[in-house]
Amino acid sequence: MTITQLSYVLAVAEHQNFTKAAEKCFVTQPTLSMQIQKLEDQLDILIFDRSKKPIELTEVGKKIVSQAKNIVNESHRIQDIVDQQKGFIGGEFKLGIIPTVMPTLLPMFLKTFVKKYPKVKLKIEELTTEDIITKINDGHLDAAIAATPLENDSIKERVLYFEPFMAYIPQSHRLSTKKTITTDDLDIDDMLLLEDGHCFRDGVINLCRVFKDHNDDSFQLESGSIETLIKLSNEGLGMTLLPYLHTLDISEKTRNNLKPxxxxxxxxxxxxxxxxxxxxxxxxxxxxxVISGIIRGAITFQNVQIISPIAK
Incomplete structure (x- = not known):
């Protein structure tokens, strides 16, 4: 049994197709199939049910894949040990970032990080929290930047910063004359939200749910971007909540619509x-x-109440 064979098994389990798995592993399909067959013969079991389309794992195959993930991940530790011993910080690093963090945080730290660690080859993807967790568990991401806590036993978290919510309230809104607002002022029925799948949306809903029962069917206007929410709000269609870093680049014309x-x-x-x-x-x-050092100067809020990003 070899690490290579187990890697091939994981690839087929993921793609449910020998040809696609071979492409991802940069080997020919016959080579990959032969190595998996050798492993099955050695163990005297079938890992895959080849009669199914797409290919499925057998019951024992599911257990083998679960253990194979641990073994392959642990095998990568050897290179980590060597790199750390040499003080080497480099190589490919796959990083996921959620959509409501990516446009504001990435420009703040990327240039500094690349300059300080030129041997690291960052591969960055914008992904939802759900996709990030899946890719981390499948070994397709090394790390990610996301809203936490996630309450996931397979994931570890290191806090980078706390980002306050800011209210964006147009002049025609009932709250426009207030200098500051409280959570008691919020009415979920006139709140513009991001589309389902965004953890910031779930955070806003959780914030409002504490103070008012609601039916999800009441949400009439949802958007895939924060910029669109601001435009819809300017049209008098409701208020919205923004992450603090998104407010730093807001135009002077609309800055008066921001309420802490x-x-x-x-x-x-x-x-x-x-x-x-x-x-x-x-x-x-x-x-x-790098990120903590840069963000420390941008966000000075200390007295905050953390709102869960998990849909409840």
Missing amino acids: FSAPSPAREVSIIYHKSELKMQIIEALQD
């Missing part, structure tokens, strides 16, 4: 998250140091 919350301000916790196997920790720690 009374302390403690509701906020989201933003963390760098990674698998509990803790691979490539030297790069994760380097990212944490």
Whole structure:
């Protein structure tokens, strides 16, 4: 039994197709099939039910894949040990970032990080929290930046910063004359929200749910971007909540529409998250140091109340 054979098994389990798995592993399909066949013969079991389309794992195959993930992940630790011993911070690093963090945070830290750690080859993807968790568990992401806490036993979290919610209230709105607002002022029925799948949306709903029961069917206007929410609000279609960093680049014309919350301000916790196997920790720690150092000057709020990003 070899690490290579187990890697091939994981690829077929993921893609449910020998040809696609071979392409992802950069080998020919006959080579991949032969190695998996050798492993099955050695173990005297079938890992895959080849009669099914697409290919499915057998019951024992499911258990083997679960263990294979642990073995393959642990095998990567050897290179980590060597890199850390040499003080080397480099190589490919796959990072996921949620959509409501990506456009504001990435420009703030990327140039500094690349300059400080030129040997790290960052591959960055914008992904929802759900996709991030799946890819981390499947070994397709080394780490991610997301709203936390996630309450996921396979994921570890390191807090980067706390980002307050800010209310965006147009001049025609009932709350426009207030200098600050409280959570008691919020009415979910006139709140513009991001589309389902965004954890910031779930955070807003959780914030409002504490103070008012509601039916999800009451949401009439949802959008895939924060910029669109601002435009819809300017048209008098409701108010919205924004992450603090998104308000730093807002135009002077609309800045008067921003209202802070009374302390403690509701906020989201933003963390760098990674698998509990803790691979490539030297790069994760380097990212944490760079981002924390930069963000410290941008967000000075201390008295905050963390709102869960998990849909409830």
